[in-house]
Amino acid sequence: EYKDMSKERMMEIRRQNCNPMTMKVTYYKKPVYIHQGHMQWLWDVDGRRYLDLFAGVATVSVGHCHPKVTSAAEKQLRKLWHTTNIYVYSPLHEYTEKLAATLPDPLKVIYLTNSGSEANDLAMLMARLHTGNFDVITLSYLKLCRSEYETGLTSICLFSSQTMCPDVFAGPWGGSNCRDSPIQTIRDCSCPQGSCTANDKYIGQLNEVFATSVPSRIAAFFAEPIMGVGGAVQYPKNFLKDTYKLVRERGGVCIADEVQTGFGRTGSHFWGFQGHDVIPDMVTMAKGIANGFPMGAVVTTPEVAASFAKGVHFNTFGGNPVACAIASSVLDEDGTQQISHNVGTYLLTELAKMRDKYEIIGDVRGKGLQIGVEMVKDKASRKPLPPAAMSEIFEDTKDMGVLIGKGGVYGQVMEWRSVWTGNGMEECMDR
Numbered sequence: 001e002y003k004d005m006s007k008e009r010m011m012e013i014r015r016q017n018c019n020p021m022t023m024k025v026t027y028y029k030k031p032v033y034i035h036q037g038h039m040q041w042l043w044d045v046d047g048r049r050y051l052d053l054f055a056g057v058a059t060v061s062v063g064h065c066h067p068k069v070t071s072a073a074e075k076q077l078r079k080l081w082h083t084t085n086i087y088v089y090s091p092l093h094e095y096t097e098k099l100a101a102t103l104p105d106p107l108k109v110i111y112l113t114n115s116g117s118e119a120n121d122l123a124m125l126m127a128r129l130h131t132g133n134f135d136v137i138t139l140s141y142l143k144l145c146r147s148e149y150e151t152g153l154t155s156i157c158l159f160s161s162q163t164m165c166p167d168v169f170a171g172p173w174g175g176s177n178c179r180d181s182p183i184q185t186i187r188d189c190s191c192p193q194g195s196c197t198a199n200d201k202y203i204g205q206l207n208e209v210f211a212t213s214v215p216s217r218i219a220a221f222f223a224e225p226i227m228g229v230g231g232a233v234q235y236p237k238n239f240l241k242d243t244y245k246l247v248r249e250r251g252g253v254c255i256a257d258e259v260q261t262g263f264g265r266t267g268s269h270f271w272g273f274q275g276h277d278v279i280p281d282m283v284t285m286a287k288g289i290a291n292g293f294p295m296g297a298v299v300t301t302p303e304v305a306a307s308f309a310k311g312v313h314f315n316t317f318g319g320n321p322v323a324c325a326i327a328s329s330v331l332d333e334d335g336t337q338q339i340s341h342n343v344g345t346y347l348l349t350e351l352a353k354m355r356d357k358y359e360i361i362g363d364v365r366g367k368g369l370q371i372g373v374e375m376v377k378d379k380a381s382r383k384p385l386p387p388a389a390m391s392e393i394f395e396d397t398k399d400m401g402v403l404i405g406k407g408g409v410y411g412q413v414m415e416w417r418s419v420w421t422g423n424g425m426e427e428c429m430d431r
């Protein structure tokens with residue numbers, strides 16, 4: 001029978017032999033030592049059960065060790081682990097056909113990778129080759145190359161400019177009511193019907209970036225439909241639409257990072273960008289794509305793909321048969337988007353009631369199971385709750401048996417993600 005290493009030994013090895021970052025990102029004073037998972041539950045080495053409301057940073061989509069996904073993996077493992085995609089094999093084609101069917105035209109050409117960072121790197125490279133331009137624009141808060149937020153792009157930090165993140169809660173221009181939310185948000189919006197003055201200001205900032213920081217033509221604009229690690233920031237309704245238009249006028253392509261928001265997580269749509277009424281030129285995805293098995297993808301248009309096909313691109317593990325079989329079984333799961341919508345709307349509604357009651361809960365936002373709860377010193381100032389107080393909250397929720405995530409520039413946002421499973425009380429396999 002499998003036996004876990006002692007906690008002390010694991011910590012010793014972590015200190016000596018593991019990436020030092022793993023010591024820094026441990027949220028808790030007393031770490032959680034995980035033994036196993038099943039659906040929405042995790043058990044620690046002492047047999048304590050946790051409700052996993054972070055889902056491995058939005059990665060475990062349909063549940064830890066989901067029986068159907070596990071069985072798809074087992075079947076494929078017995079048949080074929082790997083062969084180079086120089087040869088033609090079913091799992092890759094079954095999967096790419098299914099994935100393409102979830103995306104609107106003309107997003108039909110798929111490049112399979114092994115992670116979100118790799119997908120983002122590839123998308124940037126493709127954008128630069130396709131447009132012949134080099135500069136990339138992202139939103140402030142999360143610089144693409146900022147290592148503490150590991151949102152991809154290790155090699156392409158240069159020539160990346162930022163425009164102001166349209167944060168309608170903590171930003172200077174208000175506008176909380178201009179975002180797309182299933183709950184009543186904070187009433188701080190004085191926009192006349194049909195317009196959003198905050199959006200106009202943020203678009204003005206983007207124009208400043210065009211005027212001052214980048215050449216007249218750019219390669220790409222890159223944004224998540226709802227910011228993930230940046231604190232579940234939701235933009236004013238028309239922000240992405242207006243931005244895409246301006247970027248395209250300057251020769252750039254628009255890239256949607258759906259690593260967290262994809263596959264139905266936002267509840268209202270299968271892809272987060274659909275909630276903004278835009279169609280990107282490229283979509284990057286990972287995390288929930290294969291329920292925690294390493295995989296990622298870039299999906300783009302035949303036109304962009306044709307530019308890229310002038311060179312040679314090859315990826316040893318991208319399109320691995322086991323990854324494809326797992327990802328296929330994730331797509332086969334019924335009702336995931338609806339579960340995200342139902343559970344997410346329930347959570348948002350209950351959290352909003354707490355927001356109205358407690359001074360330190362500043363903002364509740366998001367859609368589906370992409371939720372952020374911004375903790376503040378007080379409602380008037382909207383200043384972030386200090387890190388020491390946040391740590392206490394995280395330690396206490398963990399001790400109560402609930403795991404949630406931490407995001408936002410100051411770590412002031414509780415990130416609620418959760419897996420997409422309807423059944424509340426699945427039993428653990430071996431306990």
Ligand code: PMP
Nearest residue numbers: 115116117151152228259260286
């Ligand atoms: N994009 C987003 C939105 C992410 O949240 C992350 C990971 N937190 C990445 C990209 C990078 O993905 P990966 O860790 O698989 O490289």
